[in-house]
Amino acid sequence: MSEQEVTAVILAAGEGRRLAPLTNRRPKPMLPVANKPLLEYVVDAVVAAGIDRLVLVVGYQRDRIQTHFGDGDEWNVEIQYAVQKKQLGTAHALEQAKSVIDGPLLVLNGDRIIDPTVVEEVHAEFTETADPAVMAIRRSSDPSSYGVVTLEDRAITDIVEKPVGDSPSQLINAGVYAFESEAIFDAIDTLSPGPDGEYQLTDALTVLLADGSITPVRYDGRWLDVSHLWDLLTVTGRILDSSETADDTGVSTGPEQPTTPIINENAYLSETATVGANAVIGRGTVVGENAHIGPNVTIERSVIFPDARIGAGAVLRDCIVGANARVGDNATVPSGDSTVVIDGTAYHPTGFGGVFGDNASVGGGVTVEPGTLIGDTATVAPGVTVGGLIADFETVRRG
Amino acid sequence: MCGIIGYLGDDEALSVVTAGLANLEYRGYDSAGVALGDTELTVYKRAGEVDALTEILPESTSHTRGIGHTRWSTHGPPTDANAHPHTDEAGRVAVVHNGIIENYEQLRERLSDRTFTSETDTEVIPHLIAAELDAGKSPKEAVKAAAAQLEGSYAIVVTIAGVDSLFAIREGSPLIIGHAENGTFLGSDVTAFLDHTQQVTYLADGDLAVIDRDGLSVYRNGELVDVAVEELDWEADAAEKGGYDHYMRKEIHEQPRALRQTISGRLDTDRGRVALDIDLPTEYLESLEEIQLVACGTSYYASVYAADLFESLADVRTTVEVASEYEFSTNRDPWRTLVVAVTQSGETADTLSAIRTAARAGARTLAVTNTLGSTITREVDDTVFIRAGPEIGVAATKTFASQVATLALLVVLVGRKRGALSSERATSVLDSLRGLPGAVQQILDREDTVLETAETYADSDAFFFIGRRLGRAVSLEGALKLKEISYDHAEGFPAGELKHGPLALVTENTPVLAVLTDGARPEATLPNVREVQARDAPVIGAVSDTEASALDVTFPVPDLGVMEPLVTNVYWQLFAYHVANLKGRSIDKPRNLAKSVTVE
CATH class of the missing domain: 2.160.10.10 (Hexapeptide repeat proteins)
Structure with missing residues (x-):
């Protein structure tokens, strides 16, 4: 859609309180898996997909992240930092990057290991279609723990966060997006805080869905998350x-x-x-x-x-x-x-x-x-x- | 002390040279300039930082040959006229220079028919070259003949109108050649061109280098010689700021990583042994009567720390000397004296001069440095690298920690080989060294409390740092760090010395920072703390036993034996940083100071 260079925004400001005591001194994205922080797997995937401009949204214990990634030269890319001073949700986090973004953006979570293919495919789909938003979806055996996506004729009709009772589908939001910057930041502007006082990116998706379409990209590759301490061993x-x-x-x-x-x-x-x-x-x-x-x-x-x-x-x-x-x-x-x-x-x-x-x-x-x-x-x-x-x-x- | 760069190649020289100058700025930043070469020379120069120069530079030019300079004044104040490059009257020869021309006054007299426009020693060089050209010499011969008249230490790069080459000569000051796809570079150090290449050639003293479109030719004693091209293993990225406001804070936070590199593969805690790749035979060490540590500034304080360890753990008489004061006394046996030079850059002129004095006297010499390929490594019998990675902030932080850790490894090696240190005691020291990165990280995790303390006390009249034994070295270093970057009056004292004079300065407005950890005789320092508290001075103490005592601020230090004072130093670094930052100081480039001081 756009000829402009894309920026990958990786959300890495969260604390990960459920992973205490290991997150007392480091943010969850800096938990090491095979001697490499979770966040580095995300950065590696983005870099392998050919993106060379990254913005890391940092907040909790951000020195740990900045000391590790520096200016990004070790990955031959340019890494900038946007600071989320208070953890007020993922949409609020993304908004902190607004001032350093000019043009389309990819958005990823900094604590979930994914393959470069999903980044490539979401980016490619975004470039080919005229839609202001593209998101990766995947099949899950436990959909109601995630954002459940309903499809009709290969178009997304509904996204429901952690539905209670029977899940409307087996497909979930895989947390990798591409956005036209105006579209997503306008959508975030319209949000009011949720019951916990936070602004969530998934709510912004609902706004986008109401305004137009979000193109889905199917991804069934590696998708590893550390929700609990013991997951670190499995991952x-x-x-x-x-x-x-x-x-x-x-x-x-x-x-x-x-x-x-x-x-x-x-x-x-x-x-x-x-x-x-x-x-x-x-x-x-x-x-x-x-x-x-x-x-x-x-x-x-x-x-x-x-x-x-x-x-x-x-x-x-x-x-x-x-x-x-x-x-x-x-x-x-x-x-x-x-x-x-x-x-x-x-x-x-x-x-x-x-x-x-x-x-x-x-x-x-x-x-x-x-x-x-x-x-x-x-x-x-x-x-x-x-x-x-x-x-x-x-x-x-x-x- | 200055930084120089030269470039000849396919790219536009202006942007290459100014980018190089920005990277070299830590070597000097009171004026800067560039000269671009073609059939005529174009010179831009200005007092102030590189940013000030950038304001008067054109957006782009077509030149592909250029030289640049960033200056730290030695002869003449920082003015536009005194900024380099300097030229001859006709503007045909432009020169950038790092070092000092000692006979410049005589040379100026000899050239009295020519008009000088600056107060610098450097300006004689373009005039000399022009005179040789006027006498009919070829450019290369003219540069050579001019250099032959110079006395002192220098590295110069010359460009001449209408000559598509750069000429360089080095004598006592650093100059390194970089070979890249897009051309050939010259720099005072590799940071000048690290973004372009890691293939380098080190020039020897007296070498004349000629760079043209075919690359580098080096002439030694008039003969064309083959020179080696070496591959650097430093990454350019390691020298960038990555989201931090200042290199200094970034480098403070890099200490755990730097220390892991320092000790990696060098210690065997299970058996109390150390592996350092140096040639110090057991028989030599057994006969050793004295170790002399020579260094300047922060490296000197690292040496003070190490001297205490050499005496107490390796049972060898150890003296520490400020390098500029060093002499080899005749009552010492050179065969039984080991002289250890400690210098981050390996280019510190005072330290080089001292180590040459020691070598001339016949002593065995050893360098402890951070910089591969630096001049000192070629002057000494052996080198131990501290492996801290590039340090850009003028105020040394991570290199102090890595210097002390490296010297402590040397202490254990010497102590074990001399039979003075039991394997059990060695294991405990090595355990402490292994624990350093984790302990330093714990201090970094408490930065918020250091910031609060800095906010409380930043506006004090003066700051006094006290400690005993290893704590004394850290007190001296802590005070140096603060005065360097915050410009506050700060002094470090052995705690027991307070009552012999400095106590007269203590008031309710002079915080006292005390090292009260293992290795610093806290029980003996506590009475000194009480002395200053009786004068209402606030006391900030770093303590291993947090239940110890009523202090205004208590910074806990994890249990780490003889390394506890070194861990304390991280608190002092953060305190100095935040006091300076609260006052809006130019932390990475404090006034009047330069990173590596290559003048005596």
Whole structure:
């Protein structure tokens, strides 16, 4: 439709409170999956689709994002930042980018892993049709958790957010859009805040739909989201299986290593991580920058954030160890089925060992029951068995 | 101290040269200029920053040959006339110069029949070249003959009307050639042309470089020589601002990443060992009597920190000397003295001069620097790189942290080889080093509270930084950072020295910033804190034991042994930044200062 160069706007201002304590110090888009933030997968997809002008809408803990992406030269693109000072919904977030956008735009979520094809196809469809808006849709087995899209003659007739009762269709909004800038920003202007005081992009879509048509583009490729802490393990596993991280896998085991550790081919060690003698790093495990795995440690299907340290002989299964956390010698996280209560809702993840918050310190010989959430900078004394929720900065002593 | 750039190639020279100048601006920014070459030369120059120059430049020109300069005044104040490039009377020869011509007064007398228009030492050079051209010499020979008359340190780039070449000579000041698809570049450092190429050639002192449409030719002692082309591994992107208001704040936030690079692959915590790729034989280290650290500015304070560690952990007598004061005393055995030069840029003239003095005396020399291919790496027996990545802000931040971490690795290596440091103690030091990136991140996560503190105290009369042992080094560095960028009166003292004089300056309007962490003898410093509190001075303390004491502001420092004072320094950096920012200072380019000081 337009000859003008398109700008990709990636919404990355959100906090991700359900993912606390791991989002206490970083925004959700900066959660690492296979040693790369979620947001970087989105940036990579946009760049691979040939877009070279990006605007990241940032807000909560934005220094983390800006320190990582800089001006975008590492991706050979131009990255600008728009700041959303208060988190007032996705439409409000997009509006913050208005002043730096001149021409058509693509809009994506900064915390959902997608393939470049969806970006290419939405962009191509937008360029070919005269419609002011194009959006990707996909089939879902659980449509009522998303924006459900109704089609008639391949045209969108209705979009309903999280419908109660029977879902009108199996198709959902995949969260990748192309807009004529005037059309979307005019639509946002007409919005009034929802019951939670926020302005949502999905409401702006309803306005656009009333004014004209939104062209759908079908996408059934990769679409990975981290809604809950334990999803990080599943999504990491999926990424490692697709082995697209292989390009810069490096194993550094420190100077003069006497006994080589055993590292599964479906695990990822960052270049600056170190692993002690006889350690076993099993499938689905990621070890971040400058993290240290002591001798004789066994780790399976776990994510170790940067700067964390795992003491000798520890056994960790299905768990997430936050940045700079310390896990004492011979600490054990056996994993298993559990009940985890987050914001008053009980969940029953299977195969979830637990989470160690950033800077948490767990003493030697501690046993962590399945589903335990240890808070940011919390301390657990040696030898204790812990379970449930341990608050940020709390200290758990013996007994 | 200045930045120079030259370009000859297919593209329009004006935009290439001005973009290069913007990247070089950290080397000097009190005046700037360009000369564009064709059958005639066109010169634009102006006092002020590169932006001021841009105002008088045309939108575009057809020239494909040009030179540029950004100046930090040494001879003559920053005026339009004193800005480079300088030309001869006829405007036939234009020269940009970095360095100092020591015999310029004699040369000016010798050229008294010619009219000078500036007060600079540089202006003699175009006049000398013009005189040689008038005498019938070829352009290349004229440049060579003119340079032969110069004494001092210099890097010059010359363009001559009607000659489709650039000429350059280097003697003691840095000059690097860049080879790109679209032409050939000259620069004081690689940031001048990093956007275009990473293929570079380093010139040696005395080399005459001629750049024409076929590329580079280098003449050494009159002979055409083959020179190596090297591939840089720095990314241009690493030197850009990415959403931050100032490079300084960006670089403060880059510290965890920089520190991970610094220690990567170098420490074995399980066995208390260090791997640094340097040649320091055990027999030599066992016989070592003294380590001398020489450095300037922030690097000096990093050395003060390290000296304490060398003495306490490696059991070797260690002195720290400001490089410009350095002499090799005759009562020292050069064979048993290791001289370690610490310089971010590797081009600091005072430090180069000191290390040459040490080498002449016969001492073994070692450089600790951030810059691959820098002059110092070619002057010393061995180099350890701090791997902090490019630092653009004039106020050094991440390089201080990486310097201290690198020197601490050296301490452990020396201590272990000398048998002075047990593997157990070494492991604990290395554990602390490994914990640095995570601990620094925790301080960065508390930036809001530092900002609040800066808001409360920004308008104070003066700021005093106190600490003992490792805390003393950090106090000196903290005060330097603040005075550099906020222009406030700030001083650092060993805490015990307060009562011997400086206490007279303490009032309710002079906040005292105290290092009260491990490695800084907090129990001994607390009484000094009480002394200043008794004079109603507000106290901002960085403490490892937060239950410690009644302070006006308490900044917690995570448990990290001898690295706790270094972690504290991040609070002081953020405090200096926010005080300066609240006052609207030119943080990345503070007045009168330049990033790497290549004059003595």
